[in-house]
Amino acid sequence: MEKIGTHNSATGERGNGILSFFGKPFAKCQSKTIREQYESGCRFFDLRAKKVNGTWRCAHGFWTTKRTLHDILNEINNFDDVCVATLTYEGYCDEPYFIEFKAEAEDIFKKYDGIQFQYFAAKLPTWTIFEKIGKNYPIQGFKPIVGMRSLLPIPWLWHKLSKKPTFNDKKFTLVDFL
DSSP: OOOEEETTGGGGGGHHHHHHHHHHHHHHOOOOEEEEEEEHHEEHHHHHHEEEEEEEEEEEEEEOOOOEHHHHHHHHSSSSEEEEEEEEEEETTSSHHHHHHHHHHHHHHHHHHTTTEEEEEESSSSSSSEEEOOSSOOEEEEEHHHHHGSSSHHHHHHHHOOOOOOOOOOSSSEOOOO
């Protein structure tokens, strides 16, 4: 069985607010909702979060989900198959919200026992994994936005120009636009 996961999984959900509207071309890595990804065979979800107006939401840059992080986690937790996920703070690890999110993550790992969490990380200033929980780490099936790609960081454009990833049955392959 192919092990498929999605990169920036929640970007297929509806955005929240005006910043999400304008940030969508630069943030959107998925065209399907979390449920639609699951129904398409995805069993690994790359979740990134930040606090917006007092509520934890999935995020990618300025873009945030209309649904809360906990709504999305609850949905994944209740799928028929056990799913795997990573949890990343979408911001700098020296921000006050990061410390708050670290405590929130500990509660999340206990509360959502139907999800096999793999790690807890922060995105900035450089990608840093703070806590490794599982051993089911993914491989990237997409080309990272580096070098010339960083001059025009629009995920859907690079997806259209890239080759399809090679899936496997040993590790989850994270893809854009499942």
